[in-house]
Amino acid sequence: xxxxxxxxxxxxxxxxxxxxxxxxxxxxxxxxxxxxxxxxxxxxxxxxxxxxxxxxxxxxxxxxxxxxxxxxxxxxxxxxxxxxxxxxxxxxxxxxxxxxxxxxxxxxxxxxxxxxxxxxxxxxxxxxxxxxxxxxxxxxxxxxxxxxxxxxxxxxxxxxxxxxxxxxxxxxxxxxxxxxxxxxxxxxxxxxxxxxxxxxxxxxxxxxxxxxxxxxxxxxxxxxxxxxxxxxxxxxxxxxxxxxxxxxxxxxxxxxxxxxxxxxxxxxxxxxxxxxxxxxxxxxxxxxxxxxxxxxxxxxxxxxxxx
Amino acid sequence: xxxxxxxxxxxxxxxxxxxxxxxxxxxxxxxxxxxxxxxxxxxxxxxxxxxxxxxxxxxxxxxxxxxxxxxxxxxxxxxxxxxxxxxxxxxxxxxxxxxxxxxxxxxxxxxxxxxxxxxxxxxxxxxxxxxxxxxxxxxxxxxxxxxxxxxxxxxxxxxxxxxxxxxxxxxxxxxxxxxxxxxxxxxxxxxxxxxxxxxxxxxxxxxxxxxxxxxxxxxxxxxxxxxxxxxxxxxxxxxxxxxxxxx
Numbered sequence: 001x002x003x004x005x006x007x008x009x010x011x012x013x014x015x016x017x018x019x020x021x022x023x024x025x026x027x028x029x030x031x032x033x034x035x036x037x038x039x040x041x042x043x044x045x046x047x048x049x050x051x052x053x054x055x056x057x058x059x060x061x062x063x064x065x066x067x068x069x070x071x072x073x074x075x076x077x078x079x080x081x082x083x084x085x086x087x088x089x090x091x092x093x094x095x096x097x098x099x100x101x102x103x104x105x106x107x108x109x110x111x112x113x114x115x116x117x118x119x120x121x122x123x124x125x126x127x128x129x130x131x132x133x134x135x136x137x138x139x140x141x142x143x144x145x146x147x148x149x150x151x152x153x154x155x156x157x158x159x160x161x162x163x164x165x166x167x168x169x170x171x172x173x174x175x176x177x178x179x180x181x182x183x184x185x186x187x188x189x190x191x192x193x194x195x196x197x198x199x200x201x202x203x204x205x206x207x208x209x210x211x212x213x214x215x216x217x218x219x220x221x222x223x224x225x226x227x228x229x230x231x232x233x234x235x236x237x238x239x240x241x242x243x244x245x246x247x248x249x250x251x252x253x254x255x256x257x258x259x260x261x262x263x264x265x266x267x268x269x270x271x272x273x274x275x276x277x278x279x280x281x282x283x284x285x286x287x288x289x290x291x292x293x294x295x296x297x298x299x300x301x302x303x304x305x306x307x
Numbered sequence: 308x309x310x311x312x313x314x315x316x317x318x319x320x321x322x323x324x325x326x327x328x329x330x331x332x333x334x335x336x337x338x339x340x341x342x343x344x345x346x347x348x349x350x351x352x353x354x355x356x357x358x359x360x361x362x363x364x365x366x367x368x369x370x371x372x373x374x375x376x377x378x379x380x381x382x383x384x385x386x387x388x389x390x391x392x393x394x395x396x397x398x399x400x401x402x403x404x405x406x407x408x409x410x411x412x413x414x415x416x417x418x419x420x421x422x423x424x425x426x427x428x429x430x431x432x433x434x435x436x437x438x439x440x441x442x443x444x445x446x447x448x449x450x451x452x453x454x455x456x457x458x459x460x461x462x463x464x465x466x467x468x469x470x471x472x473x474x475x476x477x478x479x480x481x482x483x484x485x486x487x488x489x490x491x492x493x494x495x496x497x498x499x500x501x502x503x504x505x506x507x508x509x510x511x512x513x514x515x516x517x518x519x520x521x522x523x524x525x526x527x528x529x530x531x532x533x534x535x536x537x538x539x540x541x542x543x544x545x546x547x548x549x550x551x552x553x554x
Contacts (some may be wrong), residue, residue: 020444171547172544
């Protein structure tokens with residue numbers, strides 16, 4: 001029996017696409033610790049949803065085993081369904097039912113009621129309560145998301161699976177949603193959450209960076225950024241597009257890409273900076289500034305992709 | 308005026324019943340500018356974009372897009388703009404070259420033009436080996452870059468991009484923005500929406516919509532200074548929090 005809430009052991013899954021077979025996930029293994037917010041960070045098509053579907057017993061892997069609280073996802077699916085909450089990427093509540101009808105429907109499925117677990121969901125429920133008579137289909141994106149979270153929590157699950165809960169949601173609602181997840185952590189619920197937004201990685205306890213069905217790295221966000229191998233500098237000037245093209249052409253530049261207000265430049269060594277600045281000035285760049293850049297998860301993700 | 312205008316919106320308004328989705332927005336976009344059109348979900352961005360691209364009639368107000376008047380010349384506007392969104396862009400069960408052929412035909416390009424454009428585009432995107440691949444089998448990032456180039460097939464003077472990089476990996480997202488920069492450098496006006504706040508920083512100017520109105524409009528640097536914060540993400544959160552209505 002595994003003690004960890006989630007154990008993924010050598011899982012692979014492929015799908016037929018036309019005549020070919022496409023690997024969604026390839027020999028993936030990881031463990032999620034009790035009470036952790038574990039992030040799956042990667043773009044569309046990385047294999048995130050396949051992993052969620054395997055762990056929530058909706059999909060059978062081609063190879064490998066997965067366990068939730070010690071239960072095997074294939075053999076013990078019945079047990080697992082009682083103890084997990086799942087918020088799929090696509091909104092999957094009943095659009096024609098009202099907010100309170102959706103809640104009571106999901107509560108009834110698990111032989112419970114909103115009242116019974118009110119302390120768990122009250123922070124979230126308070127925000128949607130003013131709309132409790134409204135049909136779910138008529139809610140705003142942010143409100144739909146909160147209702148879906150509420151429904152996924154209604155039976156007090158031990159492990160909560162959230163597949164891209166913040167995709168397509170604006171920056172304000174995203175921030176609010178993460179605040180809610182942090183609060184849930186106090187209730188000792190283990191959470192696995194996926195996101196394509198790299199800036200949300202820092203809100204997780206540990207993250208797996210995932211791309212093309214493979215895990216690029218697993219660690220705490222801090223450790224991942226600490227491991228960044230090369231000097232990273234942030235450049236800016238009056239002509240940002242020209243600066244980008246100029247930097248990308250230079251031999252001592254490993255990579256250069258736009259990053260917020262700056263261009264991030266990955267170098268072989270710090271000593272190259274003065275020389276690069278001279279070269280850029282010779283190319284007519286004005287108001288040129290270079291400072292050491294702050295390494296983010298996104299920089300690390302891109303470095304892993306270059307390997 | 309030193310710069311010719313690509314978009315001029317004057318008090319553009321759209322009401323649905325007693326709900327004012329877009330509330331008298333006025334702004335100008337210069338030729339070759341990358342204009343970021345931001346706002347929270349439900350702020351009215353999509354409605355505004357549908358009006359500016361000639362798909363939806365304004366309740367009141369007016370606009371000139373690509374030199375044509377929205378009220379009288381919306382068909383002309385459609386011929387002179389490009390449009391791509393995250394949701395719909397290419398036909399998945401057509402091959403890459405068939406998609407190019409299809410859109411080329413729609414925009415009235417000659418066979419010779421389509422042939423030349425196809426070769427140039429496939430070369431630029433490094434997709435030469437994939438001309439006969441079904442779009443469905445292309446990785447999302449490639450698909451989005453292809454969709455952008457297809458939307459540019461008829462050399463539109465303005466291109467509308469509705470969340471073009473949603474869900475795309477970080478490297479491809481940068482490559483996509485390099486396509487945008489390069490198009491703007493050649494004089495195409497880019498009108499773009501995004502939920503990635505770092506991308507707001509890549510725009511020449513940015514507007515932020517709150518509850519149907521344009522609450523702020525300036526260069527990213529000026530906005531950050533005006534609101535005394537560090538990044539565009541901070542500016543956005545500060546303004547969008549004021550919103551009182553949902554989607």
